[in-house]
Amino acid sequence: MTHPLRRxxxxxxxxxxxxxxxxxxxxxxxxxxxxFGAVFSTRLPFADxxxxxxxxxxxxxxxxxxxxxxxxxxxxxxVFQALLRxxxxxxxxxxxxxxxxxxxxVAITFGFVxxxxxxxxxxxxxxxxxxxxxxxxxxxxASARHSGLSTTVLLLAGxxxxxxxxxxILFVQYLSDFTETFRAxxxxxxxxxxxxxxxxxxxxxxxxxxxxxFGWLARPLNLLTLGADAAxxxxxxxxxxxxxxxxxxxxxxxxxxxxGGPIGFIGIIVPHLVRLVVGADxxxxxxxxxxxxxxxxxGCDVLAxxxxxxxxxxxxxxxxxxxxxxxxxxxxxxxxxxx
Amino acid sequence: xxxxxxLSFAFGDQRVLWDxxxxxxxxxxxxxxxxxxxxxxxLLRLLAGALKPARGSxxxxxxxxxxxxxxxxxxxxxxxxxxTQLAFDxxxxxxxxxxRYPHLGAFEVEGPADLAAAMNALGSTGTAHLAERAFTTxxxxxxxxxxxxxxxxxxxxxxxxxxxxxxxxxxxxxTASLDLRYQVEIAALVARLHDEGQAADSPLSILxxxxxxxxxxxxxxxxxxxxxGRVVAMGPPSQVLTADTLSSVYGLTRDxxxxxxxxxxxxxxxx
Numbered sequence: 001m002t003h004p005l006r007r008x009x010x011x012x013x014x015x016x017x018x019x020x021x022x023x024x025x026x027x028x029x030x031x032x033x034x035x036f037g038a039v040f041s042t043r044l045p046f047a048d049x050x051x052x053x054x055x056x057x058x059x060x061x062x063x064x065x066x067x068x069x070x071x072x073x074x075x076x077x078x079v080f081q082a083l084l085r086x087x088x089x090x091x092x093x094x095x096x097x098x099x100x101x102x103x104x105x106v107a108i109t110f111g112f113v114x115x116x117x118x119x120x121x122x123x124x125x126x127x128x129x130x131x132x133x134x135x136x137x138x139x140x141x142a143s144a145r146h147s148g149l150s151t152t153v154l155l156l157a158g159x160x161x162x163x164x165x166x167x168x169i170l171f172v173q174y175l176s177d178f179t180e181t182f183r184a185x186x187x188x189x190x191x192x193x194x195x196x197x198x199x200x201x202x203x204x205x206x207x208x209x210x211x212x213x214f215g216w217l218a219r220p221l222n223l224l225t226l227g228a229d230a231a232x233x234x235x236x237x238x239x240x241x242x243x244x245x246x247x248x249x250x251x252x253x254x255x256x257x258x259x260g261g262p263i264g265f266i267g268i269i270v271p272h273l274v275r276l277v278v279g280a281d282x283x284x285x286x287x288x289x290x291x292x293x294x295x296x297x298x299g300c301d302v303l304a305x306x307x308x309x310x311x312x313x314x315x316x317x318x319x320x321x322x323x324x325x326x327x328x329x330x331x332x333x334x335x336x337x338x339x
Numbered sequence: 340x341x342x343x344x345x346l347s348f349a350f351g352d353q354r355v356l357w358d359x360x361x362x363x364x365x366x367x368x369x370x371x372x373x374x375x376x377x378x379x380x381x382l383l384r385l386l387a388g389a390l391k392p393a394r395g396s397x398x399x400x401x402x403x404x405x406x407x408x409x410x411x412x413x414x415x416x417x418x419x420x421x422x423t424q425l426a427f428d429x430x431x432x433x434x435x436x437x438x439r440y441p442h443l444g445a446f447e448v449e450g451p452a453d454l455a456a457a458m459n460a461l462g463s464t465g466t467a468h469l470a471e472r473a474f475t476t477x478x479x480x481x482x483x484x485x486x487x488x489x490x491x492x493x494x495x496x497x498x499x500x501x502x503x504x505x506x507x508x509x510x511x512x513x514t515a516s517l518d519l520r521y522q523v524e525i526a527a528l529v530a531r532l533h534d535e536g537q538a539a540d541s542p543l544s545i546l547x548x549x550x551x552x553x554x555x556x557x558x559x560x561x562x563x564x565x566x567x568g569r570v571v572a573m574g575p576p577s578q579v580l581t582a583d584t585l586s587s588v589y590g591l592t593r594d595x596x597x598x599x600x601x602x603x604x605x606x607x608x609x610x
Contacts, residue, residue: 003454004433085426216445223437225426233387234493235413235441280427283448 008278008288015274015291022298023067027059029302031310057196065194066301066315067294069260070270072207072252074293075214075286077267079249082221082282083242084151088331090267091253094154094246095134095161097262100254101188102165102172103130104261108184109176123187124199124258128206131254134161139246149242190263190316192301199259206255211290213248217241218282225280263316265323266293272330340364341386341416341507341544346395348381355381356568358395365505366542368533370555372579373565374589379548380421382565383509386546387418400505413441416507417490421515423482425474431485432470435461438493452497460491463535464528480521483513484528491532496541503540508532510547514554526554533558553601556580564588 028034038044038051046052076091084093091097107126141157142149169188173181194200220241223231232238253267270293271285278284297315300322304315341363348356356378363369363386371379384390386397388404397404404412417438425434435457439449449457461467464484469477474485487510494506513529514522529545536543549555555562555576562579564572566588572579582597589596 003449004430004436005448082426087426219440219443219445222429222433223440225429226423226434226437227420229384229389230418230420230423232389232409233413233416233418234437235410237409275427279433280429281433 004279004281005283008281008284011278012284012288012291015288015295017291019067019071019291019294019298022295023060023063026063026066026298026302027055030054030059030305061194061197061200062192062301063298064197065192065200065259066298068200068203068207069192069256069263070266070297070300071290071294072210072256073263073266074270074274074289074296075211076249076252076256078271078282078285078289079214079217079221079245079252080267081271082224083149083245083249084155085225085227086151086155087272088268088327090265091249091256092162092262092264092267094138094158094250095165096131096138096250096253097257098162098165098169099134100127100131100257101262102168103127103133104187104258105169105172105176105184106130108187109172109180124202127258128254130165131250131257134165135247135250135254137161149239149246154246186314187261188316189314190261190319191314192260192263192297192304193312194259203255203259206251210248210252210255213244214252214286217245217248218286221245221282222280261314261316263297263319265319265327266297268330269319269323269326270296340398340400340505341546342398343386344396344398346382346385346392346397348378348385348390348393354568356385356392359565359568359570360395361563361570361573363507363544363546365544366537367544367546368558368560369544369546370559370562370576371546371548371565372550372552372555372562373548373571377565378568379565380511383418383511383546383548386507387416387509388412389418399507410441413493414496415494415504416509417493418509419483419486419490419511419513421511421513423474423486428473428475430470431461431466431472431474431477432457434474434485435470435488435492438489438491438495441493453492456495456497457488457492460488460495461485463491463532464488478521480517480524483517483521483525487513487525487528487532494543505542505544506536508536508543508545510545512548512550514549514551522551522554526551526558529554530558552580552599556601 032054034051034055039055041049073091080089080091080093081087104123104127107123138157138161142154173184220236223234223236224241228238271289274285274288274292278288300318301315304313304318307313344360346356346359359382371382373379385392399415436449436453439453439456443449458467461470464487466481466484466488469481490508494508514525517525529547533543533545559576562576563570564579564584571588572584580600582593582600585591585599586593586596
């Protein structure tokens with residue numbers, strides 16, 4: 001009997017390779033055709049090499065941002081689905097993206113910049129702060145009457161925070177003028193139109209910490225899907241695992257949203273497709289979801305840039321157009337299975 | 340030996356157990372009976388260390404289980420819940436391997452010995468041929484046997500340095516919601532596991548809650564009858580299962596209670 005891990009490890013490697021290939025290939029697609037030889041030419045100095053400039057300064061940051069955000073949202077989705085023991089959970093279920101959106105709206109509307117020297121733009125910093133606010137409120141609610149985290153209260157608190165922040169967003173929008181409203185709306189659609197590498201570098205440390213946490217969580221999350229009691233009697237420190245899952249998942253989501261806005265459905269489509277291929281073990285699902293999520297969002301962003309070229313669509317529209325029907329399909333097939 | 344003394348527990352204002360004392364001897368086979376809501380499941384959760392008692396103590400070989408770290412405890416005490424519900428599609432082998440959690444470090448991957456323990460456990464519950472199947476596609480009886488296999492893999496001490504310590508398997512109504520054939524099958528399995536566990540270096544003790552009087556009378560050597568969170572009777576089956584105790588605990592007429600007594604079934608019928 002071979003170890004179940006061994007059978008799917010090649011799929012995981014394949015997902016990661018596809019992600020790398022996607023990041024390198026995506027910048028070659030666009031209104032100005034680039035030649036592979038010219039981009040990586042060592043004979044021309046960079047200042048005179050327009051192909052290389054378009055590749056490295058305009059398009060590669062965007063592909064990298066897509067890969068980082070896609071991989072992060074997909075793995076965060078995996079973590080929240082395991083934490084909540086609910087296959088329909090997403091990184092946004094607990095209100096983190098709504099908090100982040102509220103922060104971004106405030107920054108866009110009131111031009112308000114965070115006082116402390118966050119190495120990111122005012123909007124990104126404010127969205128991260130908004131996400132933090134949502135995380136603290138939801139955690140305080142869910143741990144108020146329990147020694148651990150009650151998943152039921154987590155879900156209810158998250159749903160409540162989502163609608164509460166949505167109301168606040170509408171209120172802020174009501175106060176804003178036409179151009180601010182337009183910018184805000186564009187942000188809410190989820191857009192990877194990053195200018196340069198700064199947003200990526202600003203989000204990267206947070207995401208790296210979160211991914212380390214995910215690595216530690218992989219096995220405890222497997223056991224948590226049996227239920228808290230069953231996990232505890234097998235030696236899992238349930239309260240600690242739930243806390244780590246909640247905070248690292250939230251950190252990752254907040255950082256990803258601060259880079260690309262609340263891009264929807266990545267966190268639910270990708271984990272499900274990945275599970276169909278590699279099974280349910282989180283030691284496989286997490287890395288495979290990172291690779292596949294990265295490649296998937298890079299691909300969606302290429303679509304967004306090219307489908308109505310020269311107009312660029314926000315990538316969130318593409319993921320929503322794919323994700324909405326997919327989500328419904330899953331809802332229907334799953335209910336049929338369990339009925 | 341697992342020894343509970345004067346255990347009391349409450350969920351908020353709702354008191355569930357009052358001053359419950361019991362011993363599970365090394366190699367013992369103990370049945371816990373009682374009406375729904377009498378505290379059987381809570382008692383099991385307390386004994387496994389999943390809940391902290393409000394008052395009273397639980398000692399394993401003389402040491403309070405609260406002082407043992409949870410992985411050490413999990414290598415000695417395993418629990419099979421009434422239902423195992425998985426949120427995702429793990430294979431049967433993966434479920435059995437989950438029992439190996441307390442034997443591995445944080446980033447350690449199951450090795451050949453862990454795989455052998457899991458396959459061995461599946462074998463002794465008659466589910467080795469299901470190893471590749473998705474757990475959620477199994478029947479209730481098969482799921483119950485796989486859940487027991489996962490607990491057996493958890494208690495498999497062949498890889499451990501301390502292989503002579505007694506081990507405890509706690510089963511929560513293992514035959515509930517199963518049809519007659521599966522009830523018999525699971526009962527026979529529990530009896531056989533207990534017998535086999537005596538031959539091992541570290542004796543296997545089993546404590547099972549149940550509503551099945553025949554199972555309790557013929558498999559268990561000691562019975563504990565709970566009612567409203569208190570111990571009403573404790574002792575060998577012939578003393579605990581009487582028309583008097585059953586009629587008072589379950590609110591039955593004396594005639595009805597005595598007609599339900601499992602008499603005339605030879606011990607060892609399951610084996």
